[in-house]
Amino acid sequence: MAGGRYKPGVLPVLILGVDRPGLGAALAERGLAAQPAAAGPAAALVGEETARPACPTIVQVGSPDAACAMLDSGVDDVALASDPDQLVAARIAALVRRSQPGVIQVGNLAIDTLDRRVTRAGRPLALLPREYALLLYLARHVGAAVDHAALHRAIWGRVFDPGTNVIAVHVSRLRAKLGDSAARISTERGQGYRLSVTPVARDDKGG
Secondary structure, three states, X not given: OOOOEOOOOOEEEEXXXXXXXXXXXXXXXXXXXXXXXXXXXXXXXXXXXXXXXXXXXXXXXXXHHHHHHHHHOOOOEEEEOOOOHHHHHHHHHHHHHHHOOOEEEEOOXXXXXXXXXXXXXXXXXXXXXXXXXXXXXXXXXXXXXXXXXXXXXXXXXXXXXXXXXXXXXXXXXXXXXXXXXXXXXXXXXXXXXXXXXXXXOOEOOOO
16 A cells, blocks of 8 residues: 555554455545554554554454354454455444544544544634544445434434424534545435545655
């Protein structure tokens, strides 16, 4: 994987002994960054013969039999070499979530569900209770379009659409507070709202 420096708050993933040229883009969509250096990775993807680092690790194998043997040996998770990059990225993201209980990471946003606190690139965001609840709900459905009815039920406890623009108002305020975050809320016409991660630009001037 190519080197580079990434914006703070994007979780690094160590890739060792695995040739997956397209994985970097798939990881970026989930707020993760392929990183060649071993400095504090959130997770790792390694080959069968590669030494495993001291972080949550997925081992890539060549066959289902090898996958079973690896899981029986106690590895965190496995991926097949034939798996598409999007699936491998999703498994890595799931491993990161399991290793960080109580924290949901979306791009450079970290949502601490225990303290009900949100940080962007390590800096706290001041959110009102409904704004926090809206962000949390969208983060739990990251990448998917969430319709108005679901948001009314989850955030306002309503089983019907009152015909007001209350959701649009809260989304607008939340977008303003997110600012230049890698996590963006888009309006899906006729569907609702979607929280997704904008790939983070890389600075190739540094190592």
